[in-house]
Amino acid sequence: MSTQSISSILLDSNISKELKTIAEKVYNEERISVEEGILLYEKGELGYLGVLANFIREKKNGNNVYFNRNFHVEPTNMCVFDCKFCSYSRLLKQKEDAWEMTDNEILDIVRSYNGKPVTEVHIVGGVHPKMGLQYFADLIKNIKTIRPDIHVKAFTAVELSYMCKKAKVSYAEGLQILKDHGQDSLPGGGAEIFDEKIRTQICDDKCTSAEWLEMHETAHKLGMPSNATILYGHIETFEHRIDHMNRLRELQDRTKGFNTYIPLKFRNKGNQMSNIPEVSTIEDLRNYAVSRIFLDNFNHLKAYWPMIGKNTTQLSLSFGVDDIDGTIDDTTKIYSMAGAEDQIPKLSTQELVEMIKQVNRTPIERDTVYNVITDYTNYDFSKEEVVV
Ligand code: V47
Ligand code: SF4
Numbered sequence: 001m002s003t004q005s006i007s008s009i010l011l012d013s014n015i016s017k018e019l020k021t022i023a024e025k026v027y028n029e030e031r032i033s034v035e036e037g038i039l040l041y042e043k044g045e046l047g048y049l050g051v052l053a054n055f056i057r058e059k060k061n062g063n064n065v066y067f068n069r070n071f072h073v074e075p076t077n078m079c080v081f082d083c084k085f086c087s088y089s090r091l092l093k094q095k096e097d098a099w100e101m102t103d104n105e106i107l108d109i110v111r112s113y114n115g116k117p118v119t120e121v122h123i124v125g126g127v128h129p130k131m132g133l134q135y136f137a138d139l140i141k142n143i144k145t146i147r148p149d150i151h152v153k154a155f156t157a158v159e160l161s162y163m164c165k166k167a168k169v170s171y172a173e174g175l176q177i178l179k180d181h182g183q184d185s186l187p188g189g190g191a192e193i194f195d196e197k198i199r200t201q202i203c204d205d206k207c208t209s210a211e212w213l214e215m216h217e218t219a220h221k222l223g224m225p226s227n228a229t230i231l232y233g234h235i236e237t238f239e240h241r242i243d244h245m246n247r248l249r250e251l252q253d254r255t256k257g258f259n260t261y262i263p264l265k266f267r268n269k270g271n272q273m274s275n276i277p278e279v280s281t282i283e284d285l286r287n288y289a290v291s292r293i294f295l296d297n298f299n300h301l302k303a304y305w306p307m308i309g310k311n312t313t314q315l316s317l318s319f320g321v322d323d324i325d326g327t328i329d330d331t332t333k334i335y336s337m338a339g340a341e342d343q344i345p346k347l348s349t350q351e352l353v354e355m356i357k358q359v360n361r362t363p364i365e366r367d368t369v370y371n372v373i374t375d376y377t378n379y380d381f382s383k384e385e386v387v388v
Contacts, residue, residue: 138181
């Protein structure tokens, strides 16, 4: 079906020569250039982009839609930094709405999942000067004592860079300490937009783009995989989005350490960029599709459903997306505080599976590194003892 659709693009007299050349490249599994990436954003209409992105998606991942059973821990929302788009952080001096969890409160969250079949804990939060490298290393060790089987995906490069600088250790030394205490991988946050001029305008004081990339490269070399994000739909241009992906594509060529790319749509509630309108759903879908076409060396493209809502998530599965994250309980506040579609980001596994089946895709529960745990095609939920 996808092949036929690409053929129809090649025969369509309304489609320009340049866009046909890109379609041919996609068909032949050739990499597209930076200029071609920008052209896709500027000239590729939704149907055309969907055909190409879906072709790649089905080549790489068939009909599968991946998700995992995870929960979030956010130790604090107090942060030394002042990102203009952030609705979540409270500067250290602003105590109102701020939280700071104790070790025991964090470990109680982990204990509350005893007996439940979660495979991953995702730990991120504000950058708090009192919570340093050794504090987090010990915390991870304690989490692993309670739950030795769980995969710990923790700390954005922003948090890690701050921790390492404060502890006066290199990135490699800091990551090795965390790895030795049980950290398995890094989430993709903190990337925002790599273009230095835009980064200065939206998040001037946190780690630089070069530092973000260095942290992930170092992690990959130590055998810790990671994810990559982009924060799109604010003051950046199409050129900036492609430049961002190009820097990731180059790093992935060297290390192959990225699991998935996660476009995060800028939401404008309760932050210092509230005057900027949010982009449309069509732009979300176009962005997924161009990302899928440009990032030929990324195996997976993730739509973060709590952010874009269930309907757009279902649509995204025809525009290159093959992963919809997890069954996140109401443990993350990053998105509900920024105006996400689903104010209470919680879906049971059964609801997630239904959402995928409704659009005729195959629901696959995965672990963090995409090993298949369960194919839910013919799964009988009535036999499950504990549903998360
Ligand atoms: O880096 C903050 C984003 C990110 C807003 O690796 C906002 O599996 C939109 O990276 N509008 C942190 N986005 C979260 C993150 C993440 C999420 C899910 C899965 C994974 C993964 C990683 O949240 C930040 C920033 O880009 N963010 N404020 C906002 N107003
Ligand atoms: Fe702090 Fe992260 Fe919010 Fe920036 S995005 S202010 S680093 S919590």
